[in-house]
Ligand SMILES: [Zn+2]
């Protein structure tokens with residue numbers, strides 16, 4: 001299928017976290033979008049236990065990592081009126097459902113690298129690409145490289161000026177049509193990152209990012225992660241906030257590129273988000289359902305991955321994330337063996 005054609009294979013993220021007069025416009029427009037018409041029906045979702053799936057044949061370490069442990073994982077919160085699940089019909093993807101689609105998501109087992117492709121300029125306020133690369137490498141436990149940056153005018157994507165912000169936007173579906181050809185031969189997936197604003201079709205105000213569930217390509221923008229995009233220059237040190245938001249959107253979008261759909265079971269990195277407040281409230285970690293999916297795909301060492309993430313969180317002073325990671329490691333360590 002032509003990846004430039006919008007389809008349910010794409011996952012989009014838009015935000016209403018803009019001045020109220022813009023939010024109204026945005027909501028009106030999103031209702032026109034095919035994927036944004038109905039709220040999720042919570043009663044139809046599988047239970048959290050069914051979503052995790054049977055752990056009978058799992059190793060003790062896997063059981064410790066994937067079981068529903070209330071001390072580590074909170075069930076997903078009720079959605080507020082402007083939240084993602086109030087406006088999008090998510091069915092919930094169980095681990096067993098993921099296992100069935102894995103051969104399609106991962107048609108080749110030899111592709112064990114990721115690539116980040118910068119589009120346009122990354123000025124002094126942009127997040128560090130090297131730190132993002134490292135986070136991505138630790139999170140997915142795959143070697144990750146940064147490709148040579150491509151100037152905006154060299155990307156074959158339609159542009160428009162957003163009438164609310166008067167800022168240039170690039171059409172994501174054009175980028176996603178071009179991107180697979182930029183993917184290195186050894187890479188499982190390539191993700192384009194940019195400080196330019198994005199839109200997925202004419203009826204939308206903007207999107208944070210968009211990824212293909214199959215095909216190994218995605219694009220996301222950091223533009224709206226800086227409050228100064230909306231004219232708010234009151235905050236003094238925004239670099240930690242912008243970097244954390246960028247880490248989250250990068251790994252969330254890449255999670256989709258591993259075939260993981262939005263999570264409706266726990267508070268989780270893979271929850272959908274409709275606005276920045278909702279995205280900021282979501283954790284950087286995966287819940288047991290989504291971690292089990294990623295583990296099935298990548299087959300990483302659960303303990304080593306968490307230890308390296310803990311070191312990263314400590315280095316970046318991500319205190320809450322580091323605290324959680326220590327707690328999780330405390331649970332995993334007694335079940336590790338030298339053979340694992
Ligand atoms: Zn998403």
Ligand SMILES: [Zn+2]
Pocket residue numbers: 263264265266267268269270271286287288289290291
């Ligand atoms: Zn999850």
